[in-house]
Amino acid sequence: MTLEALWTGSGAAAWGTCAYRDLLPYMDPAAQARAEALCPAPAGVFVAAYPYFPGDAPGNLSLYARGQDYHVAVPRRMEGVCEGLRALYPDRRFVRMVDDSPLPERLCAGLAGVGLRGRSGMTIVPPWGTYLFLGTILTDLPLESAPEVSPLCMDCGACLAACPVGALTEAGVDRSRCLSGLTQRKGALTEQEREILTRHGLVWGCDLCQRVCPYNQDAPLSPLPEFREDQITTLGPQDVAALTNRKFREKYAGRAFTWRGPGVLRRNLELHREPSGGKGPEKETERT
Ligand code: SF4
Numbered sequence: 001m002t003l004e005a006l007w008t009g010s011g012a013a014a015w016g017t018c019a020y021r022d023l024l025p026y027m028d029p030a031a032q033a034r035a036e037a038l039c040p041a042p043a044g045v046f047v048a049a050y051p052y053f054p055g056d057a058p059g060n061l062s063l064y065a066r067g068q069d070y071h072v073a074v075p076r077r078m079e080g081v082c083e084g085l086r087a088l089y090p091d092r093r094f095v096r097m098v099d100d101s102p103l104p105e106r107l108c109a110g111l112a113g114v115g116l117r118g119r120s121g122m123t124i125v126p127p128w129g130t131y132l133f134l135g136t137i138l139t140d141l142p143l144e145s146a147p148e149v150s151p152l153c154m155d156c157g158a159c160l161a162a163c164p165v166g167a168l169t170e171a172g173v174d175r176s177r178c179l180s181g182l183t184q185r186k187g188a189l190t191e192q193e194r195e196i197l198t199r200h201g202l203v204w205g206c207d208l209c210q211r212v213c214p215y216n217q218d219a220p221l222s223p224l225p226e227f228r229e230d231q232i233t234t235l236g237p238q239d240v241a242a243l244t245n246r247k248f249r250e251k252y253a254g255r256a257f258t259w260r261g262p263g264v265l266r267r268n269l270e271l272h273r274e275p276s277g278g279k280g281p282e283k284e285t286e287r288t
């Protein structure tokens with residue numbers, strides 16, 4: 001089977017390769033050590049993009065978190081690719097990773113020539129837009145980067161203008177300010193952070209910079225059923241009330257919004273109920 005057939009068969013909308021050595025300037029020593037522990041003598045990286053747009057039903061969960069957890073679903077799709085690669089190159093090692101990775105995934109995509117590099121920091125693959133999960137396979141098989149890095153998006157600036165906390169600038173993305181991270185952060189929040197979350201429309205994640213991107217305006221529904229079907233679009237207070245960590249994880253098994261436990265969701269929902277809060281969820285619970 002060809003590499004193209006392997007990746008297409010896994011549901012990837014686009015894929016490419018980059019040389020591991022090209023990533024080294026962007027990886028700190030700890031990340032390099034972690035990569036080399038996973039795959040001694042790393043020489044190349046495969047990177048692929050899986051579309052997840054689930055539609056645009058109202059809700060208070062970020063679009064990426066409405067279907068199955070991509071940390072499980074994408075590696076499952078990539079396992080067949082790894083098996084095919086091992087059959088083609090039996091003496092080589094192939095280690096698949098999604099999100100929890102020492103590799104700078106979006107940089108891998110750019111070096112591999114996959115799609116476009118969004119000013120928002122996101123990878124863009126028309127017609128799927130930015131609604132993509134990236135997966136990588138680290139290998140000791142020597143691979144080369146694309147002759148040209150992916151081109152920049154149309155650079156309209158809409159994502160920078162839409163970001164309510166100034167996390168996007170001409171210099172790049174400041175992840176420490178991003179609201180998506182703030183909705184997931186445990187522990188005490190400052191008054192300012194509480195106020196920001198109170199006004200934020202979602203209790204998990206943030207889609208604002210993606211929603212305004214011109215490449216997303218006609219994004220098709222994901223062809224991958226695990227991201228499109230059995231969605232949870234909204235959580236209400238009663239959905240997370242009085243649940244222990246274990247009960248919460250059992251109730252919402254396989255969902256990306258469970259990884260921080262029920263406490264952060266209870267807090268975010270509570271903030272939305274405050275008198276000065278923004279618009280709360282239109283429906284307490286909705287499954288589509
Ligand atoms: S996800 Fe939200 S907070 Fe983060 S950069 Fe985009 S618009 Fe800004």
Ligand code: SF4
Pocket residue numbers: 117118119120121153154155156157158159160209212213214215
């Ligand atoms: S909103 Fe505009 S500047 Fe931002 S990623 Fe999309 S095309 Fe690029």
